[in-house]
Amino acid sequence: xxxxxxxxxxxxxxxxxxxxxxxxxxxxxxxxxxxxxxxxxxxxxxxxxxxxxxxxxxxxxxxxxxxxxxxxxxxxxxxxxxxxxxxxxxx
Ligand SMILES: [Zn+2]
Numbered sequence: 001x002x003x004x005x006x007x008x009x010x011x012x013x014x015x016x017x018x019x020x021x022x023x024x025x026x027x028x029x030x031x032x033x034x035x036x037x038x039x040x041x042x043x044x045x046x047x048x049x050x051x052x053x054x055x056x057x058x059x060x061x062x063x064x065x066x067x068x069x070x071x072x073x074x075x076x077x078x079x080x081x082x083x084x085x086x087x088x089x090x091x
Pocket of ligand 1: 062063064065067081082083084086
């Protein structure tokens with residue numbers, strides 16, 4: 001059987017949904033969770049996600065402005081947005 005591998009594919013997910021932790025740890029958990037779901041879905045083509053870079057390359061992006069950020073602020077409603085959006089009252 002021939003296998004097709006897509007390289008350079010990005011994966012995006014909502015942070016903090018599984019367990020708090022570093023972005024890298026959350027990314028590893030997300031890959032495991034998605035692969036678990038793919039294994040039980042008969043229409044998933046036998047697909048799996050795997051990391052091709054070591055260490056894992058992750059970025060954190062603000063869901064309000066879409067910009068990559070280093071500093072996030074936890075809002076009273078539980079949303080995490082970048083410090084710039086927080087200062088501008090964008091949430
Ligand atoms: Zn922002």
